[in-house]
Amino acid sequence: GIQVEQSPPDLILQEGANSTLRCNFSDSVNNLQWFHQNPWGQLINLFYIPSGTKQNGRLSATTVATERYSLLYISSSQTTDSGVYFCAAKPNSNSGYALNFGKGTSLLVTP
């Protein structure tokens, strides 16, 4: 099946800093999503981005489908950004809509 690899696995930032999270995938995809899992376990949708660039406030994401990677940018980080960020993808070759998840990037933003 498709391999979804995220880097870095862990990241510690001081409040106000910027960061880039990366997601590499091993097959062509028709769905690529970024999620934030908060400390209570809730998965929050950040971006649905199988290709192109999107922005939402301090967050933006870019997927280069031809090169099989996606980037999540966090600017002016806040302590509430702490948690685990997951990238998940569905390959073109699979029927249905089930997602394959990466192992996540654990982010801690300190005051």
Place this chain on the structure above:
Amino acid sequence: SAVISQKPSRDICQRGTSLTIQCQVDSQVTMMFWYRQQPGQSLTLIATANQGSEATYESGFVIDKFPISRPNLTFSTLTVSNMSPEDSSIYLCSAVLSGAGEQYFGPGTRLTVT
């Protein structure tokens, strides 16, 4: 976006018992899924809940252990049967809106088996 609720939000169960988790979506959806997240791990797909037919299970998951029902387009249940401590996980349901590809998740059910 869809609103997805799950019940219970958490439970502590004894070894050998079973727990049924409910998932309710506020609109009709064609695709619903059940995922498991073991402590400190990523999410793993258990099965696709098919409306009107048997669920489609991923490798390593079997119907006897994780029976799933999907009686209509807004509701599904997952039962964790004959539980052992290794079943302690967060169980999440998700749904894809008809005609779109974006997947939304419920808040999860945090299960502890003692």
